[in-house]
Amino acid sequence: MSVSNIEWTEAEKQVAQTAFKTAQAREAQAIIEEVRKTATAIVDLEEVWRLHDFLSARRHEMDGKYDYRYSNLIFVFAQLVSDGWLSLDDLEGLSQEKRTKISVLSQM
Amino acid sequence: MSVSNIEWTEAEKQVAQTAFKTAQAREAQAIIEEVRKTATAIVDLEEVWRLHDFLSARRHEMDGKYDYRYSNLIFVFAQLVSDGWLSLDDLEGLSQEKRTKISVLSQM
Numbered sequence: 001m002s003v004s005n006i007e008w009t010e011a012e013k014q015v016a017q018t019a020f021k022t023a024q025a026r027e028a029q030a031i032i033e034e035v036r037k038t039a040t041a042i043v044d045l046e047e048v049w050r051l052h053d054f055l056s057a058r059r060h061e062m063d064g065k066y067d068y069r070y071s072n073l074i075f076v077f078a079q080l081v082s083d084g085w086l087s088l089d090d091l092e093g094l095s096q097e098k099r100t101k102i103s104v105l106s107q108m
Numbered sequence: 109m110s111v112s113n114i115e116w117t118e119a120e121k122q123v124a125q126t127a128f129k130t131a132q133a134r135e136a137q138a139i140i141e142e143v144r145k146t147a148t149a150i151v152d153l154e155e156v157w158r159l160h161d162f163l164s165a166r167r168h169e170m171d172g173k174y175d176y177r178y179s180n181l182i183f184v185f186a187q188l189v190s191d192g193w194l195s196l197d198d199l200e201g202l203s204q205e206k207r208t209k210i211s212v213l214s215q216m
């Protein structure tokens with residue numbers, strides 16, 4: 001399945017940018033809520049370092065995952081759908097071909 | 109000023125262990141309070157990563173600082189006094205010589 005050389009129309013680029021930002025905002029919000037909830041319950045330093053480990057992992061993951069290059073975007077969206085940060089409905093406006101590829105990859 | 113080969117009596121070791129744990133607990137509590145306060149006010153991911161940076165620095169610092177070896181303890185206590193986690197009163201029960209060394213080093 002070739003996904004790197006796929007063409008993106010201007011309209012699709014708009015949809016892609018919006019979906020990308022939506023996923024990023026949703027995931028950011030989930031992290032913020034997790035940090036708040038965890039921090040409120042912290043009673044010892046071990047728990048502080050567990051929060052630190054959690055943030056190290058999330059940061060590393062977020063840095064790698066949100067890579068907005070059109071050659072890579074089908075994979076990025078497939079990952080975001082797989083992780084539950086996007087639904088295929090959020091990608092309405094992309095060609096059927098792209099959405100099918102994203103859907104198939106998201107289930108791998 | 110020689111501090112590495114200094115002798116510690118059993119009574120001094122007790123005082124030292126208590127003071128060491130006291131400082132550690134105070135610093136841990138300060139970090140916990142800072143995390144709680146910061147986390148409550150977080151509204152975006154940039155602030156989450158700033159909290160992560162803060163925790164990385166504190167963890168690195170705590171790991172290095174709380175080194176309970178008698179050959180090193182005068183320096184550790186001097187640092188803890190300098191940072192405000194211990195007062196010289198917390199070290200009552202150590203010989204006057206040790207307390208003077210700690211006091212002098214804490215002001216360097």
